[in-house]
Amino acid sequence: MRVYLDHNATSPLRDEVVEAMLRVLRGIHGNPSSAHEEGRAARAAVDRARASVASLIGIESGDVLFTGGATEANNTALLGMLGARAGAAGHLVSSTVEHPSVEAPLASLERAGWRVTRVGVDSDGLLDAAQIEAAIEAETALVSILWANNETGVLQPIERIAAVVRARGIPFHVDATQAVGKIPIDLRKIPVDLLSLSAHKFNGPKGVGCLIARGDLVFESVLRGGPQERGRRGGTENVAAIVGLGVACEIAERELPERMRDYAALRDRLWDGIRAKVPRVRRNGSADSVLPNTLNVEFDGAAGELLLQALDVEGIAVSSGAACHSGSIEPSKVLIAMGRSPEQARGSLRFSIGHGNDAEQIDYALSVLPDRVESARQAVGA
Numbered sequence: 001m002r003v004y005l006d007h008n009a010t011s012p013l014r015d016e017v018v019e020a021m022l023r024v025l026r027g028i029h030g031n032p033s034s035a036h037e038e039g040r041a042a043r044a045a046v047d048r049a050r051a052s053v054a055s056l057i058g059i060e061s062g063d064v065l066f067t068g069g070a071t072e073a074n075n076t077a078l079l080g081m082l083g084a085r086a087g088a089a090g091h092l093v094s095s096t097v098e099h100p101s102v103e104a105p106l107a108s109l110e111r112a113g114w115r116v117t118r119v120g121v122d123s124d125g126l127l128d129a130a131q132i133e134a135a136i137e138a139e140t141a142l143v144s145i146l147w148a149n150n151e152t153g154v155l156q157p158i159e160r161i162a163a164v165v166r167a168r169g170i171p172f173h174v175d176a177t178q179a180v181g182k183i184p185i186d187l188r189k190i191p192v193d194l195l196s197l198s199a200h201k202f203n204g205p206k207g208v209g210c211l212i213a214r215g216d217l218v219f220e221s222v223l224r225g226g227p228q229e230r231g232r233r234g235g236t237e238n239v240a241a242i243v244g245l246g247v248a249c250e251i252a253e254r255e256l257p258e259r260m261r262d263y264a265a266l267r268d269r270l271w272d273g274i275r276a277k278v279p280r281v282r283r284n285g286s287a288d289s290v291l292p293n294t295l296n297v298e299f300d301g302a303a304g305e306l307l308l309q310a311l312d313v314e315g316i317a318v319s320s321g322a323a324c325h326s327g328s329i330e331p332s333k334v335l336i337a338m339g340r341s342p343e344q345a346r347g348s349l350r351f352s353i354g355h356g357n358d359a360e361q362i363d364y365a366l367s368v369l370p371d372r373v374e375s376a377r378q379a380v381g382a
Contacts, residue, residue, distance in 0.1 A: 003316045003361040007201075007354030008150055008178060008294060013244070014203040014355065020247045021205065024240040032237050033228065042239050049246025053210055056249040057195070058186035065211045065229050066242055070177040071101040072222070073196035073211035076233070077173045078105040080219035081142055081194065082114070089113035091139040095127055095156075096120050096337040098146050102175055106144075115139075123339045124286040125154035133164045142171050148178035151334045151350055152285030153294025155183070159190050166191040171217065177201055177209075181252040182291050183260065193217060199241070203355055204248030208241035263353045264292035266362050270351055271295050273366035278373050284335060284348055293353040298340070299373050302347045307376035314368045319350040 004012070024045060030038030032046050047061070054061040067073045082092070094106055096118045106116050117135040121127055132143065143165045147158050158174060165172040173194040179185060181202025187195065194217065198209035213219065213232070226234035252259070274281055280300035299307060304320050311318055320332075331345035340348070351365075 001315050001361070001364055003365055004356065005351045005353065005361075005365065006317045006319045007357075008153070008350065008352035009319055010200045010206065011203045011354050012356060013205060014248065014251055016251060017204055017244045017247045021240045021244045024243050028239060032239060033226075042237075045239055045243050046237055049242045049249075052246035052249040052253075053197075056185070056253045057180065057197075057212070058188040059212055059214065062230075063212050063214045065213050065232050066237060066245075067209050067211055067233060068207055068238075069200075069209040070099075070175065070196045070198035073198075073209050074099070074101040074173075074175055075105050076211050076219065076222045077194045077196060077213075078102065078109065078142070078144060080222050081171060081173070081217070082109060083220035089115075090141040091115045091117070091137050093117050093119065093132060093135045093140055093143045095145055097125060097149055097154075097334045098144070099150055099175055099177070102144055102146065121154075121337055124289075125149060125152050125284070125334070125338050126286055126289060127156050127161065129157055129160040129164050132161050133168070136165070136168050136170065140168075140170055142173060144173040144175070147174050147176040148182070148291050148294075149285070149334060150178050151332055152296045152338075153178070153291035153352070154285040155179070155289045155291065157289070158192070162191045178291065178294075181248065181256075182263075182293060184256060187212070187214070199245035199248055202248055202252055205241045205244040208238055208245050210245070260292045263357075266353045266357055266359065267293060267295050267351070269359060270353075270362050270365065271297070273362070274369065277366060277370045284338065284340070295351045295353075296335075296348060297351070298344050298348040299376070300344070300347060301380065302373055302376040303380045304347045304349060304376075306379050307347075307372055308349060310372040310375060311365075311368065314372065316365050316368060319352070320346075320348070 028041050028045055030042040032042040050061045050064045053064050110116055119131050119135050145161055148155050162172055171193045174192050175196045177198045180197040193214050195212040200206040221232055223234045228234055282298045284296040284298055308320050331342040335345035
């Protein structure tokens with residue numbers, strides 16, 4: 001038995017998505033920019049997908065800018081928005097728990113002379129909207145915050161933060177890569193100016209996503225050389241992938257209440273079982289403000305990388321909060337920002353539930369986990 005509990009890394013394609021993409025690959029071969037019948041068919045398919053994205057998160061279709069994924073969307077939001085700013089470099093506000101696809105462009109902007117204030121989180125991984133407000137300066141050009149943390153699943157108080165940022169008249173970018181398709185999002189009620197998402201996090205294809213750019217926001221194109229996406233992103237559209245994203249959005253909109261309930265039940269079954277069967281464990285992150293599918297657990301004294309490998313041998317795929325660089329394991333920056341020690345961070349694993357998981361799989365993981373944890377602890381003499 002293989003048990004895939006790493007849906008926050010990427011999620012399996014739904015059959016409906018595959019079928020829709022195959023129909024495009026086999027029957028819609030025109031360029032969406034072409035004026036002939038084949039081109040019009042491709043354009044219509046792209047427009048239908050754009051409407052599906054808009055419907056899921058409560059925006060106008062014209063606000064949807066298709067990208068190659070959330071990494072491109074985040075780079076476009078940060079580098080494009082700030083590249084359009086006339087004059088000298090200014091100031092940005094972000095957090096200490098951002099995804100690398102936000103942190104890397106922030107670092108690039110710093111090298112170009114921008115100043116970045118990174119607001120810290122508490123021990124549960126939560127931001128305080130008041131601290132975001134206090135970090136805003138007269139020169140602040142953009143605030144960028146991750147909605148749902150990819151490692152811990154912690155949900156930031158985006159509505160409160162958005163209200164604070166809007167009151168100061170500053171554009172607000174939200175990386176919602178882990179949130180879309182997992183929790184309800186209605187941008188008719190939340191003043192977010194820019195939002196990034198990626199299809200493969202909620203059962204769509206890899207290599208396609210969106211930047212939601214609302215209203216008449218002006219930003220420089222990161223990919224230039226064509227009139228596509230109203231001149232905001234050059235390059236012939238990946239029609240099949242875009243259609244797949246649209247179908248994934250339609251499924252998410254239809255199934256979201258059931259999905260949230262079922263995923264949360266499986267996550268809680270897993271956590272309750274871990275607490276009952278494995279001593280010296282701690283949940284990383286808020287238990288109240290968290291994605292319904294995500295559980296991050298510290299196994300005190302365990303070698304996290306060894307535990308991950310041992311579970312993989314037993315047919316269980318999970319994720320470590322650590323990143324592997326040149327053969328060495330670095331502790332999770334997110335967990336360090338939450339006050340965990342490097343040793344505690346290295347002993348933590350992320351379990352993320354998704355389509356295809358059931359109670360039998362969770363119970364199998366629980367039957368394997370205690371012995372594997374004990375072995376991982378013995379490996380470091382804990």
